[in-house]
Amino acid sequence: MEEKALTDELYFTFKLGTGKYAVEVTQVKEVLNFESVTKVPKALPYMKGVMNIRGSVVTVIDLRILFGFEASGDLADTDIIVTEINRGAEQPITVGLIADEVDVVTKLERVHSDSVTFGSMPQRTDFIQAVGKLDDAFVLILDLGRILASIEAELSGK
Numbered sequence: 001m002e003e004k005a006l007t008d009e010l011y012f013t014f015k016l017g018t019g020k021y022a023v024e025v026t027q028v029k030e031v032l033n034f035e036s037v038t039k040v041p042k043a044l045p046y047m048k049g050v051m052n053i054r055g056s057v058v059t060v061i062d063l064r065i066l067f068g069f070e071a072s073g074d075l076a077d078t079d080i081i082v083t084e085i086n087r088g089a090e091q092p093i094t095v096g097l098i099a100d101e102v103d104v105v106t107k108l109e110r111v112h113s114d115s116v117t118f119g120s121m122p123q124r125t126d127f128i129q130a131v132g133k134l135d136d137a138f139v140l141i142l143d144l145g146r147i148l149a150s151i152e153a154e155l156s157g158k
Contacts, residue, residue: 108132
């Protein structure tokens with residue numbers, strides 16, 4: 001994981017199972033209660049489908065499945081974090097991420113990841129940009145660009 005100072009940056013935190021996660025607050029457009037999604041035939045297991053958000057078709061991803069955890073139970077009890085992911089010179093892409101529970105927007109204390117142990121660590125540690133601390137809990141800060149690149153590579157068969 002790369003070293004990055006987390007001084008004045010704000011993070012949007014959320015829960016997946018017993019773990020806490022975060023993304024940069026600038027990447028979050030809005031949070032919605034889970035609504036029905038339209039399933040896409042032959043989609044990857046973690047792609048729950050697509051939904052219409054004010055005329056835009058948005059892919060909805062179940063992070064639990066992507067990270068190798070058990071699938072979300074009753075999706076009606078979850079939230080969708082609508083994110084906008086920058087892709088360099090290309091247009092940003094909007095993706096919905098299913099979270100068990102949204103938490104707070106906050107600054108996070110930087111923690112050296114070598115000294116941290118987790119009860120429920122995702123199988124895909126390459127998606128983790130850094131580790132932060134909020135109160136007494138560790139928070140895994142996700143790299144949405146890396147997640148999107150991985151999904152695009154999987155879709156193209158690379």
